[in-house]
Amino acid sequence: MRTAPLAALALVTALPAAAQEVTVRHGISPFGELKYPPDFPHFEYVNPDAPQGGTLSFRGTGASRTFDSLNPFILKGEPAQGLERLYDTLLAPSLDEPGAAYGLIAETVEYPEDRSWAIFNLRPEARFTDGESLTAEDVVFTFEALKEHGMPWYRITLADVETVEALDPHRVRFTFREGAATRDLAAEVGSIEILPAHYYAEVPFEESTLDPPVGSGGFEVAEVSPGRSITYCRTDEYWGAELPVNVGKDNFDCVVYEYFGDNTAAFEALKVGEYLFHEEFTSALWATAYDFPAVERGWIKRETLPDGRPSGAQGFWFNLRREKFADPRVREAIALMFNFEWANQTLFHGLYERTDSFWENSELEAEGLPEGDELALLEEYRDQLPEAVFTEPAYSPPVSSLSQTDRRALREGSRLLDAAGWTVGEDGLRRNAQGEVLRVEMVDDSPAFERIALPFIGNLRALGIDATHTLIDPAQMQERQEVFDYDIAIGRLVMQLSPSVELRSLFGSEGADNPGTLNLAGVADPVVDALIERIIQAESRGELVTRVRALDRVLRAKHIWVPNWYKGSHFLAYWDVFGRPEEKPPYDRGDDFWWWDEEKYQSLRAEGALR
Template sequence: MIRPLAALALTAALALPLALHAQTALPAGPASTAEGVVTSHGISTFGDLKYPAGFAHFDYVVPDAPKGGTMSFRGTGASRTFDSLNMFILAGEPAQGMELIYDSLLAPSFDEPDAAYGLLAESVTFPPDRSWAVFRLRPEARFADGSPVTAADVVFTFLTLQQKGAPLYRMALRDLASAEALSPTEVRIAFAEGAPTRDLIGQLGQLPILPAHFYDAVPFERSSLEPPLGSGPYVVSKVEPGKAIAYCRNPAYWAADLPVNVGKDNFDCYRYEYYADETGAFEAFKSGGYIFQEEFSSAIWATAYDFPAVARGWVKRDELPDARPSGAQGFWFNLRRPQFADPRVREAIAMMFNFEWANETLFYGLYQRTDSFWENTALQAEGLPEGAELAVLEKYRDRLPETVFTEPAVSPPVHDAARNLDRRTLRAAGRLLDEAGWTVDDRGQRRDASGQALRVEFVSDSPVFERIVLPYLANLQQLGIEAVNTTVDAAQMQQRLEDFDYDITSTRFVLSLSPSIELRSLFGSEEADAKGSYNLSGLNDPVVDALIEEVIAAPDRDALDVRVRALDRVLRARHIWVPNWYSGKHRIAYWDVFGRPETKPPYDRGVEFWWWDQARYEALRSAGALR
């Protein structure tokens, strides 16, 4: 099952020794010993923190925001339903919002690209090479049942997720060599020799921490609708299996006043409503069945927001800028399929998607064409490789196409927007297929030397997507390819993704401004054949593997940017996808019952810092808009 990339974690059921020693006083801010060991209130990938020790709150929050009300969303997921409250394993489809019940050692800052500050942990101590770390837990930290969060719980979490978690968790914890409780409130972790440790402490610090005693009675590996126990601000309040789930505030939440939580968690409850299809969900939003919507359909955004609640001002629309990478959305080739072995075949197929026509005809001109995996950021490769980027690529010259060095980074061709079938592109794509040995027979069908027809199947669980795919397939058929679209139900789609049972499928990954170990899951050879892996394309490429490790090991921001651009350039040259489109903004609609900060954090949608405005709600209720 494809899991959200935000959910990184650990596993294992190994018993580790509990060694006790005296605690020492917490320093007021970052402090270095003679050996360069630092004890700090936070950590960032390259050492720079915006907020000093003792800061009051993040700049993008309203610290005295009122509390109350219920925020409600449409539930999403591979199956448009849920059958599990266990978000850490491969089995089952977990309910959306489960992260609300968990705290982590560190909490991210959304106006910094890679910083995190103490939550469960009041400090983190680490040496210059970051080969180990000691987290000191806050003694007041509690799970929702009132039991303390201890170092033993942290050890249990890391080891259990490392051994028994979903593939993404196991990959995230691959380099963890040991986890040891030094005292009830101190845990020491160490990484394998030679591991790229630059941001492992921060990554592991943001994993949800699980209660060991809860899993004494509940098997961790079991997919279950039994509400789990966490230490976060909310608890599971109501479960309607497959239909809805609600999380409500834990009135005894231990960390409500910590700086990282001030101005956050302002709603009394969160509710996620599930619907079988897009049409039913949108109709429910129009009538107030749920009250916040991020709109991903250009057609709906352009044409369907003319219902009475919008005209009367009860429902507001907005576009929020997003400074994160715009998303690697595309049609992903399954390179495990023999017909895609030759990159010229993949390039030819990709060329036939006419974005310009689709944007004008289907998308109302609302999008731009994606060409990079880090679209709309400084991490995007452009032009010819030069300077430091060229030096990185030179090491692999004998294993890369010469065009990587002699031509600008691969970008899709620009088509004629006036008609779907661009004849110039058709001829160019045909030449590539001819060179690859797929020639046209007397019936206009592409076949290889053995007589095998060139066939591709697009697999999706979204009937709405057919309006985009079918014109593309028509172009491929003109090229002599037997191109078909298969729409399956959500459960079948989930299984086919897990089993890599598709020729081409559509997915969007949002990559980080500070990419790291998650790249192994997305593009690394080790995950190419792991069931449930995020490596949808099945890419198994030693050069890509080596570049991923170079990115992970980058010593500073400049080196990181250069190495990511080199990786982006090579991935694009491998033709593993048909890049789609992006907007660089969040299109949102919501019933006018909220207040929100004037400043939106650049690296987050920011909705978790909104609040319920009772006066606005009463006005809508008096008008008969909401019950």
């Protein structure tokens, strides 16, 4: 295994007094500490001796449950799942350290104390899958192309990158905007996939395509059946296979994503082994449908594995860009009509818990009354915040009765709407002073979600709201979500253990009106913007936690969504043909470190379970 000399990996260079000391390290983390030393052989959560071979297959997912593009970097088209396997990044994340990353394409990273710039020293042996060398010019091209033509997320994330310069073929310097919060910027740019400049000199970057691209990672596209399946297989001679960050990872020769028109067809395919690994997200299926022969005979294993990450912000998101949702009392009244307790007992078999925080299942969740440093931070914005932020515990939805329509919630919702100026007319519908009916449309592309949405719609109608649930096809759903054409959208935001610049796209004003961002609610609030910047500027883990809790508390007080549910675990069903490490990484599902067990596979074949 190739390792760099220790002296090159953990160096602090003394510069003249007027200059800052420059650190040269084998990795980087938000607050300086790294778990793994310069000469670490591999991450602790992998099996360095894992066998190589076999095929791992999943069900393909995505907004449209299909795909028509192999370009995941632009708005055009619906990209196939798994395209990240084609590309390497400058740094690779550690999945047992929040925010830490270690050298992949980059052997080391240099930065001054204030992190106002970063130089990545590239490994000379780095290659693209067509054999061409990967150089600093490719890094420069990547960031220029993403800022100019990439999805809006890139433009927002890279807003603080002032320049990217190739200092020589294997050194690239990022200079960050003066005044920017620089704590996470080196790691952020280190996490972006590197693209080949020579390939895109001939191929238009800004167009979607089904032609397999040239990548920088260990996999290539082996087979494409548009909208039906895509297969990735390992390159014959991947230059980075023996790097410490890659040892024990990507042990399968090929990875396949099989696409199905609906959940029923996908589930039937799992039963007969058309794909081999599945995470179940439907509680009713998990509770009642896994009694088929392959499970009963032990061919398919079922497991519930803990998930140490924030559980994700799953909910019904109000579109605050629409005037009818301007008053938070309207939003709160609507949210009261979602009866989680009834749904959990009746529809979910009691498998879920109610979400109340955007960082549920983590130390970042706000709880109780603000105090200490969190209170001091919020006091700076007291005149711009609701008094309830200071006088009441962080908002949690009230517990409803087990009747589908909770009468107490209905009375409180009526009171809130009356106070907001939406009163009930003779026809039972609520109107404002201008005579406009309060109409609310929920759009969705999942027939399976109707059983959850329709009781909610029924409760809204009981409140006097002209509420509808519109089922549209996945392509329409993707388009409407990208341009924010909805009253209420159903969605789940994946939240980070060490939140940073991605918050600008999720909740910042800049993301509110940029098509293609994930600011589903259209939050555009100066206090939220200020708290996001304070989070990005945090200088310790303790400061970060305090500031995220403050943001969580403020967002919850604004009633920008109807929080749904979480479980803090993975429901996995997989054919018994795999091996895996003894311990999973705490902050990942861990299947990237599983391997093919040929003996198990042959045993199932002998029993007639698999072809």
